[in-house]
Amino acid sequence: MAAGTGPRRFVFATGNAGKRRELARILADCEILSLGDFPGLVLPEEGDDYAANALAKAEAVLAATGVASLGDDSGVEVDALGGRPGVHSARYGGPGLDDRGRCDRLLAELASVPDPRTARFVCVAACALPDGRRKTVRGECEGTIVRAARGEGGFGYDPIFVPNGERSTWAELPESEKDRLSHRGQAFRALLRWIDDPAR
Ligand code: ITT
Numbered sequence: 001m002a003a004g005t006g007p008r009r010f011v012f013a014t015g016n017a018g019k020r021r022e023l024a025r026i027l028a029d030c031e032i033l034s035l036g037d038f039p040g041l042v043l044p045e046e047g048d049d050y051a052a053n054a055l056a057k058a059e060a061v062l063a064a065t066g067v068a069s070l071g072d073d074s075g076v077e078v079d080a081l082g083g084r085p086g087v088h089s090a091r092y093g094g095p096g097l098d099d100r101g102r103c104d105r106l107l108a109e110l111a112s113v114p115d116p117r118t119a120r121f122v123c124v125a126a127c128a129l130p131d132g133r134r135k136t137v138r139g140e141c142e143g144t145i146v147r148a149a150r151g152e153g154g155f156g157y158d159p160i161f162v163p164n165g166e167r168s169t170w171a172e173l174p175e176s177e178k179d180r181l182s183h184r185g186q187a188f189r190a191l192l193r194w195i196d197d198p199a200r
Contacts, residue, residue, distance in 0.1 A: 005196050005197070006129075006192070006195035006196045007068040007129065007195065008029065008030045008031060009030065009031040009033070009067065009068065010027075010030060010031070010032055010033065010067070010068045010069060010070045010127075011032075011033045011034070011035070011037070011038065011061050011062075011065050011067045011068070011069045011070070012032050012033070012034055012035075012069075012070050012072075013035065013043060013057035013058050013060065013061035013069050013070060013071045013072075014034075014035070014043075014057070014071070014072055015035060015043065016072075016090075016155070017155070018154065018155025018156060019072055019074075019155075019184070020032070020034055021155075022175075022178075022179065022182075022184055022185075023070070023072070023184070023188060025175060025176075025179055026179050026184065026185050026188050026189065027188060027192060030192070032070075033067065035061070038061075038064065038065055041060075041061065041064050041065070042060075043057050043060060043061075044056045044057065044060050046073070046087075046090075048087055048088075049087065050073040050074070050075070050087055050122060050123075050124040050138070051073070051124045051126065051136040051138070053071075053073035053087070053124075054071040054072055054073035054124040054125065054126035054136055055071060055126040055128065055134060055136055056071070057069075057071030057072075057073070057126070058070055058071035058126045058127055058128035058134075059071075059128045059134075061128070062128040062129075062130065066130060067130070068127065068128070068129045068130060069127065069128045070125065070126065070127055070188070070191070071125070071126040071127075071128070072123060072124070072125055072126075072184065072187075072188075073087065073123070073124050073126075074089070074121065074122060074123040074124070074183060074184065075087050075088065075089030075090070075121070075122055076089050076106075076119055076120070076121050076122075076156075076157045076161065077119060077120050077121075077122060078106070078110065078117065078118075078119045078145060079117075079118045079119060080110060080113040080117055080118075081109070081110075085106070086122070089102075089156070089157070092105065092106065093105040093106075099155060099156050099157075100149070100159075102156075102157065103149050103157055103159055103160045104149070106145070106157070106160065107145070107147070107148070107149070107160060110145060115144070115147075116144045117144055117145040118142070118143075118144055119142075119143060119144060119145050119161065120140050120141060120142045120143065120183075121140065121141045121143070121157075121161065121182065121183040122138065122139070122140050122183055123138070123139045123140075123182075123183035123184045123186075123187045123188075124136050124137070124138050124139075124187065125137050125138075125139065125184070125187035125188045125190075125191040126191075127191055127195060129195070133195075133198065135191060135194050135195070135198075137187045137188075137190045137191045137194065138187060139182070139183040139184060139185070139186030139187030139188075139190070140183050140186070141163050141181055141182055141183045141186070142163070142164045143161050143162050143163040143164050143166075144161075144162050144164075145160050145161060146160050146161070146162055146169060149169075149171075150168075150169045150171065150172055151168070151169045151170070151171025151172035151173075152171060153170070153171045153172065153173070153175065153178075154170050154171045154175075154178065158170035158171040158178075159171040163181050163182075166181075170182075
């Protein structure tokens with residue numbers, strides 16, 4: 001990605017290490033600081049709206065640091081579940097579960113649902129800039145939920161999601177392929193284009 005005219009140094013307002021690794025790759029020509037660089041900083045409680053959540057994270061971190069900030073709110077929407085877990089994906093199944101536990105729980109809930117179990121990943125990328133500008137951009141990637149988890153890469157629900165046009169789960173595909181197709185890749189590349197040129 002060619003360097004543009006907007007800021008190239010951001011704090012990424014996330015506590016999720018998987019998201020952090022991906023954004024460092026997606027915005028490889030930017031300097032991405034993490035919450036670990038600002039001890040004591042706490043992200044706001046999340047509500048039911050991806051864009052409001054993403055912007056609230058970015059605004060809280062800008063207010064605390066004074067540095068241009070990025071936020072990400074994301075989730076997986078399963079059609080057979082009416083779009084659940086969606087914006088509540090991080091909390092699906094309750095506080096006792098880890099990523100693998102949430103995958104297993106979702107597979108169990110879908111056990112009686114025939115293939116194809118269509119779903120999509122959604123990411124709203126937000127920025128809060130010191131000059132007062134704010135923006136949210138939504139990215140989506142359509143796919144299906146497999147019958148059993150496969151692959152060791154990625155994070156979250158990656159072992160149970162196959163994007164349309166592929167046979168492998170996101171946990172099996174090369175990272176570069178996930179970044180090219182993913183909800184997060186689409187949203188943050190578009191957000192950086194807007195930061196560089198708000199008129200587009
Ligand atoms: P922050 O709020 O600190 O950013 P979080 O994990 O709580 O971290 P979200 O509220 O946005 O983030 O929850 C999104 C959840 O959806 C996340 O915990 C993952 O389980 C899942 N998720 C989002 N993007 C994903 C991806 O690319 N691959 C797999 N799972 C993903």
